[in-house]
Amino acid sequence: MLNLHALRLFHHVAEQGSVTKAADQLNISQPAVTSQIKKLERELGLPLLSPLGRGILLTEAGKRLAAEAGRLFALERNIEQTIDDYIQGNAGRLLIAATYLPANFLLPASIAKYKQHYPNVEVQFTTTSSANAINLLLRYEADIAFIGGARQSHPSLDSKQWIEDEMWFVIHKNHRLASQETLLAEVIKEPIAFREKGSYSREQLLAMCQLHRLELPKVGLQLNGFSELIRVVSEGYGVAFLSALEAREEVERGDLRRIYVKDVRLTNPISLHQRKEALPAQARRFLDFVPAGL
Amino acid sequence: MLNLHALRLFHHVAEQGSVTKAADQLNISQPAVTSQIKKLERELGLPLLSPLGRGILLTEAGKRLAAEAGRLFALERNIEQTIDDYIQGNAGRLLIAATYLPANFLLPASIAKYKQHYPNVEVQFTTTSSANAINLLLRYEADIAFIGGARQSHPSLDSKQWIEDEMWFVIHKNHRLASQETLLAEVIKEPIAFREKGSYSREQLLAMCQLHRLELPKVGLQLNGFSELIRVVSEGYGVAFLSALEAREEVERGDLRRIYVKDVRLTNPISLHQRKEALPAQARRFLDFVPAGL
DNA sequence: AATAATTATATATTATATTTATAATTTAAT
């Protein structure tokens, strides 16, 4: 096990060819340098310097050791550079977890812009359930998580509201309710195309019916993804209750129309989660590319 | 400038996956390790470890740093090995200086044997004047010097007598004095083939004549190398006064004959010189292959 | 709930590196 502190001082002495100059460069006193080099010589059992006039000369062993020390401290500088790149967020990994809504409608644009600015950062983007996103954060397998719907959280995480998306009722453009104002009681007379059990939209809608003391709507269809849902409603079957983000494109294109349900105004909260410790630079930089929350 | 001490402890922690095990391995207490790692985290501004149950987990930055640290400490072991080879005398350089007599008649056999045992040592063998041999020692451009003739020396060098070679008078095999006993006074009536001015044999012979209060011999021929000298005498011209080592082969072959000069018994001392500090292992090992002095 | 294992923290102690002052050596200058 080499004495790397003493070796560092020796490295400077070898480079400068002088104990005094090395001490100046190191901002320590000359005797401190002499003493460390004597110590290194004792530890190695090799003479490294020999006096030459007023000054010193490297012995053969000294020259060889200096060459090796040069390699070692070059590697050290290399590592420092790597660390600095990492700290600056110019290298390393960016670990993002998200649920399907932000993963599909909000983040892709941000990730693309981020990658253009930080091409050397390896981006790992995981779409998963909100519960698993939390786990990834805790296990350091994600640095930030974007979670839509239910406000999942955890005591050792920091969470904040990010975007509040409106919930929309949508229907086929030729339906009599298309673009009409009406009430929830009217809407649930129509067959409803639902997402899977436990999904935020489904739970919210059922809760709203209970609140209004209405009969629960009949589950006309149950579908697993938002695009399947939209396709079915576009084909003319029933009403869908979903995030504006999911439906906006179809509505703007005119394939679907909203129903303006006056007595229901629900939103789908999307939140941002991270560990309590300081955010890694990669994630911090990424957030610069993410549209600000409301 | 990395804190290489703390980095070393961190390296062990990363390798063991445990602060406690690393402390055991390092033979220091567990809090010493924890404290150094906290210090490193502060210095780098990066979290390296995070608690995981009872135990720790490397952060992303920790994993990256551990990989870099692995490279650095592997290089350290490499250097240690190089140093050890050097200390054992299995690598490095062997720097020998010698004057022509040991360089030609004594050392070549030793160097050959040494090289067979230590093929990885670079041998540098310089034939030069005795004064320059001393300089090479002082400038660390030689580790040992074999000097024939005048007993050169220097206060900061250790010198010791090594071999005492006899001085011989030799002459052509058909000469009337060939293999005869006689006196110096008789010999110097013959023409003498001399080496260059200042050479040991020439000075010694002239001093001997003065001591015996004889007229100085006439310089029949002056030659610069011993082989030229021998060739001339072999061809039948005059008497040569030289080291037994130089003449032995020719005498044994019968081309030359000695003259046994009863009132002159001179020797050519060959001495061994080194700096006062410990001899490098390469030179120490080499001396094992050198025939012991008288 | 109790125990064992592990890391974290606080304080005291020890070890180590550094400074200050000065000596010794050598070169260069007068």
Place this chain on the structure above:
DNA sequence: ATTAAATTATAAATATAATATATAATTATT
């Protein structure tokens, strides 16, 4: 030849840093 300047070496005192001890806090295991 003396003197002055530059450099490294040495010794003692000081400052800094690393470590040990004791204990707390956390978590997994029984």
